[in-house]
Amino acid sequence: MLAYIIRRLIGAVLMLLLVSLVTFGIFFWIPKLAGQTTDQLAAAYVGKAPTAQAIQDTKERLGLDKPVIVQYGTYLKGIVAGQDFKAGPVVDHCPAPCLGYSFRTSQPVLPQLMDRAPATLSLAIGASIIWLAAGISIGVLSALRRGSIWDRTAMVIALGGVSLPIYFTGLVSLAIFSYSLGIFPGGGSYVPFTQDPGTWFQSLVLPWVTLAFLYAAMYARLTRAGMLETLGEDYIRTARAKGLPERTVITKHALRSTLTPILTIFGLDLGLMLGGAVLTENTFSIPGLGQLAISSIGTGDLPVVLGVTLLAAFFIVMINLVVDLLYAAIDPRVRLG
Amino acid sequence: MTGEPFLSVRDLKIHFPTDDGIVRSVDGLTFDLERGRTLGIVGESGSGKSVTSLGILGLHNRRNAKVSGEIWLDGKELVGASPDEVRRQRGRKMAMIFQDPLSSMHPFYTVGKQIVEAYRVHNDVSKSVARKHAIDMLGRVGIPKPDRRVDDYPHQFSGGMRQRAMIAMALSCDPELLIADEPTTALDVTVQAQILDLIRDLQEEFNSAIIMITHDLGVVAELADDVLVMYAGRCVEQASVDDVFHAPQHPYTWGLLGSMPRLDRARSERLNPIKGSPPSLINVPNGCAFHPRCAYATLNGGRSESERPELTEAAPGHLAACHLPLDRRREIWESEIRPTL
Numbered sequence: 001m002l003a004y005i006i007r008r009l010i011g012a013v014l015m016l017l018l019v020s021l022v023t024f025g026i027f028f029w030i031p032k033l034a035g036q037t038t039d040q041l042a043a044a045y046v047g048k049a050p051t052a053q054a055i056q057d058t059k060e061r062l063g064l065d066k067p068v069i070v071q072y073g074t075y076l077k078g079i080v081a082g083q084d085f086k087a088g089p090v091v092d093h094c095p096a097p098c099l100g101y102s103f104r105t106s107q108p109v110l111p112q113l114m115d116r117a118p119a120t121l122s123l124a125i126g127a128s129i130i131w132l133a134a135g136i137s138i139g140v141l142s143a144l145r146r147g148s149i150w151d152r153t154a155m156v157i158a159l160g161g162v163s164l165p166i167y168f169t170g171l172v173s174l175a176i177f178s179y180s181l182g183i184f185p186g187g188g189s190y191v192p193f194t195q196d197p198g199t200w201f202q203s204l205v206l207p208w209v210t211l212a213f214l215y216a217a218m219y220a221r222l223t224r225a226g227m228l229e230t231l232g233e234d235y236i237r238t239a240r241a242k243g244l245p246e247r248t249v250i251t252k253h254a255l256r257s258t259l260t261p262i263l264t265i266f267g268l269d270l271g272l273m274l275g276g277a278v279l280t281e282n283t284f285s286i287p288g289l290g291q292l293a294i295s296s297i298g299t300g301d302l303p304v305v306l307g308v309t310l311l312a313a314f315f316i317v318m319i320n321l322v323v324d325l326l327y328a329a330i331d332p333r334v335r336l337g
Numbered sequence: 338m339t340g341e342p343f344l345s346v347r348d349l350k351i352h353f354p355t356d357d358g359i360v361r362s363v364d365g366l367t368f369d370l371e372r373g374r375t376l377g378i379v380g381e382s383g384s385g386k387s388v389t390s391l392g393i394l395g396l397h398n399r400r401n402a403k404v405s406g407e408i409w410l411d412g413k414e415l416v417g418a419s420p421d422e423v424r425r426q427r428g429r430k431m432a433m434i435f436q437d438p439l440s441s442m443h444p445f446y447t448v449g450k451q452i453v454e455a456y457r458v459h460n461d462v463s464k465s466v467a468r469k470h471a472i473d474m475l476g477r478v479g480i481p482k483p484d485r486r487v488d489d490y491p492h493q494f495s496g497g498m499r500q501r502a503m504i505a506m507a508l509s510c511d512p513e514l515l516i517a518d519e520p521t522t523a524l525d526v527t528v529q530a531q532i533l534d535l536i537r538d539l540q541e542e543f544n545s546a547i548i549m550i551t552h553d554l555g556v557v558a559e560l561a562d563d564v565l566v567m568y569a570g571r572c573v574e575q576a577s578v579d580d581v582f583h584a585p586q587h588p589y590t591w592g593l594l595g596s597m598p599r600l601d602r603a604r605s606e607r608l609n610p611i612k613g614s615p616p617s618l619i620n621v622p623n624g625c626a627f628h629p630r631c632a633y634a635t636l637n638g639g640r641s642e643s644e645r646p647e648l649t650e651a652a653p654g655h656l657a658a659c660h661l662p663l664d665r666r667r668e669i670w671e672s673e674i675r676p677t678l
Contacts, residue, residue: 233440235441237396237435238435238442238443240424240427241394241432242432242454242458242506243427243458244454257445331445
């Protein structure tokens with residue numbers, strides 16, 4: 001068990017290394033392959049009408065004058081041991097784990113991420129609670145009443161939920177519930193929980209519901225299909241043959257088997273979302289990691305993009321480890337190793 | 338025997354309406370069974386054996402299965418009873434052993450838990466009492482170190498042990514009727530014999546009535562007192578086990594006996610399988626359902642094709658549904674069938 005966890009953690013570190021390498025490569029090697037010179041790259045960070053001196057300074061400051069591999073090494077070293085950063089005459093020390101400084105704002109990346117994470121966390125956790133509760137209960141009811149009006153209606157709505165993109169449902173819900181009816185505040189109204197819990201909650205209701213709609217629809221369909229399959233299993237027949245009440249057969253015997261594979265998918269979805277629910281955050285102007293990622297990609301702010309990417313990958317890897325451990329706890333046939 | 342038989346099935350029909358037509362899986366089945374007796378129901382796959390057993394337990398979904406007729410269990414009628422009433426009989430008064438014990442047990446719960454669950458539905462006892470009972474039952478069916486194995490999961494048991502555990506679960510509430518649906522099919526031969534011995538011993542101990550569903554005539558010969566041969570959802574022959582093996586009346590039964598492998602015959606001799614395959618239960622042939630596969634159907638001047646033979650008494654307590662005259666049947670059996678077996 002412990003050996004398994006350690007092995008998985010080593011795997012996680014390797015995975016994160018690979019992710020950082022690829023992200024690094026996308027930003028540095030690909031422009032180079034396309035013929036961009038280091039000067040041109042540095043010029044992009046200087047501002048309007050760059051002078052040769054300014055470009056040279058920027059190159060040195062950002063370390064762009066060194067080979068890419070050295071830059072990558074410096075970056076990794078920063079994560080493990082911290083990094084010194086020269087801004088003019090001042091030398092700033094960034095303690096480990098240092099994810100570098102923003103090319104644009106010259107601010108350290110990690111505090112920016114920590115600043116943005118609560119919004120994304122609020123969005124992801126709240127939405128996932130709604131979609132799990134709604135998706136699973138709708139799916140179970142649909143399976144138990146297969147072919148009924150309820151089942152058909154639920155599945156049509158679910159198909160809609162799966163098919164409609166979030167920027168559409170998000171904008172429609174904003175138009176109706178915020179701008180027309182005025183029940184909920186509009187986009188950009190997010191405040192941190194610590195500042196004003198009431199407003200925090202109000203501002204997140206629409207994003208939660210919109211995001212949950214998409215996933216609830218998916219989970220309802222998954223649960224329904226899984227439940228129907230499980231209900232055909234021999235051990236369900238055995239449970240009935242024992243004379244168990246139907247309620248016990250469903251909740252204790254059928255539901256447990258149905259939910260096991262859904263747990264895996266949930267782990268992936270939640271991990272992915274913790275790295276930033278890009279579309280939802282943008283639609284509702286929530287200052288989360290997703291929004292940070294988008295704006296940094298737009299300005300070519302590599303250290304920030306790298307930071308968000310690594311954090312997202314970290315969440316996915318960690319949550320998957322947790323899911324696998326849970327899986328072994330739920331299904332006694334699963335052996336870790 | 339005095340009064341009502343313990344189990345009495347009267348004109349049981351189980352039909353499944355589908356888009357292609359009505360599937361007549363069981364179409365008018367009648368039989369009785371007393372406590373302490375074993376009835377073997379034999380027939381090919383799709384003859385309605387398992388559907389019958391699930392029907393007795395009331396396990397068909399009432400939405401997609403039309404069940405009619407009567408099932409009397411110890412004076413209670415089950416077909417017209419409410420689902421909850423039938424449920425209360427299930428597990429307590431009647432229990433079932435299934436064919437594949439691995440898929441028939443929940444993979445996520447320990448064997449002990451599953452027995453405890455079966456016991457506690459019908460008995461208001463504490464968990465620890467039920468656990469003791471489960472260990473006791475596991476010991477009774479011959480599982481070594483039951484106090485330790487009780488906490489194992491089904492996948493940690495071997496095939497034979499699993500079937501023993503399944504039997505322990507079925508017997509946990511001392512059911513008076515035990516239905517065993519091909520209980521040995523998934524097991525290897527030595528284990529098969531052990532399980533059959535076990536069922537026989539337990540029957541002596543509990544004096545339960547047993548319905549043994551099987552396509553294996555060897556199992557029937559070993560265990561059953563009476564035999565019911567099913568074809569296309571109906572009974573074609575019903576008699577004591579001796580009569581079925583020594584003076585079978587129906588050509589289908591002859592076919593079943595002919596397709597049974599025997600150790601005491603030269604291996605160069607071929608088996609005589611029944612030609613063709615069982616009919617679709619949506620379009621059961623007119624007349625005798627077996628006539629398209631029957632070598633003797635032509636001897637009846639077309640009656641087999643047009644008129645369905647009813648069960649008639651060929652000898653006291655020996656029923657068969659065949660148009661062939663009695664003496665003709667005896668002649669064919671003596672001269673053509675018996676010598677080849």
